[in-house]
Amino acid sequence: MRDETVVPVGSGLTRIAVSAQTSAGAVRPLNEDSFRAAAPLFVVADGMGGHERGDVASRTAIAALAERVPADAVPTVDELIDAIAAANEAVRDQSQRDGVEGVSGTTLVVLALVRGAGDAPYWMAANIGDSRLYEWTGRELTQLTVDHSFVQELVDTGRLTAEEALVHPERNVITRAVGVRPDVVADIWLLPVSGEQVFLLCSDGLTRELSDDEIAExxxxxxxxxxxxxxxxxxxxxxxxxxxxxNVTAIVVESSSASALVDDDASDRIASTRERPGAALEDTLPRAGGGAA
Structure with missing residues (x-):
């Protein structure tokens, strides 16, 4: 699919073109990925493979976000954070209604146009799990999110190289997921809305098969x-x-703004969503260097 729209935020206009596609892939019979690609909200959710009803979890998370952030309604940062919390609660409630005995969850990567102070526009990026957000300059592809995965923790602590992580037997183990614990913590970034920008959201089905160089190509x-x-x-x-x-899913968001509407300082990373009591790792394996809470 491909769509184009113009989104007004404050006194400015941002023109957005988006293309999105998903596939079960060549091996798995069921596609557990879900996505939403309707400005101002773009989301990829990857249901947890090997767990019960991952497809339902990803669809439920997307539906909860879409209900809180309908098309053409530009949210505030707090409203989007609350929508992510609502998605977590919705997945847990759905699992309870379905009588799921195991763990049902999903990754989530979000890109949304949001309203800041004085209604100034920002791009807000958020992720939980190992689905990714990239920025493409036309020459360079930069990963903006950091995977919440067991192998990423090993890479971060120097116990594994990036190349070794690609073939590690536990590379599929994620350390955060939506719907697993009562509280969920997303990593969040605010990015300036400026000129021509291109973003890629994807599930790990894309990055498992293609290197960053191959994606850029x-x-x-x-x-x-x-x-x-x-x-x-x-x-x-x-x-x-x-x-x-x-399963593999990709959303490419191309935006055009007449001028830089926020300062570059706005691109500073916010470490996490609001600190919530009991927030911990959503997985059965601990992060490297620490125990599970």
Missing amino acids: VLMRHGAAGEEGSVADALVEAAVAAGGSD
Whole structure:
């Protein structure tokens, strides 16, 4: 799919074009990924493979976010944080209604246009789990989010290289997920809305099959060659052709703003959502260097 819209925030206008695609891949019969691609909210959710009803968990999380942030309604930062908390509660409630005995959960990566002080626009990015957000400059691809995964913890503490993490037997283990614990903590960034910007949201089915360099090559080739179909189609097709061992989802958001509307200082990272009592790692394995709460 591909769509274009203009979103008014404060006294400015941001033109947004979005393309999105998802696939079960070449191996798995069920697609546990879900997504929403309707300005001002863009979300990818990857139901936890190997757990019960991951597909229901991802759909439920998306539906809860969409209910709190309907199309064309630009939220505040606090409203989006509350929407993420509501998604966590909705997944837990759905699991209880369905009588799920095991663990049902989902990753979440969010990009949304939000209202800051004086209604100034910002991009707000948030993630829980190992679904990712990238920024593409036309030449360089930069990962903005940090994976909440067991292997990422090992990389961060120097016990594993990035190359070793790609083939580690526990590379699928995530250390946070939506719907697993009563409280959920998302990492959050505020980014300036400025000029031409391109963002990629994706599940790990894309990054498992394609390196960052290969993703950048698809983005560059598609933009330069004007291939048929959307850039999200091209990314998903490339991941499936490379093996498609997992469900794969990609959303590409292209925005255009007349001028820089916020200071660059706004790109500072907020360490987490509001500190909530009992917030802990949503997984059965501890993070490297520490025990599970």
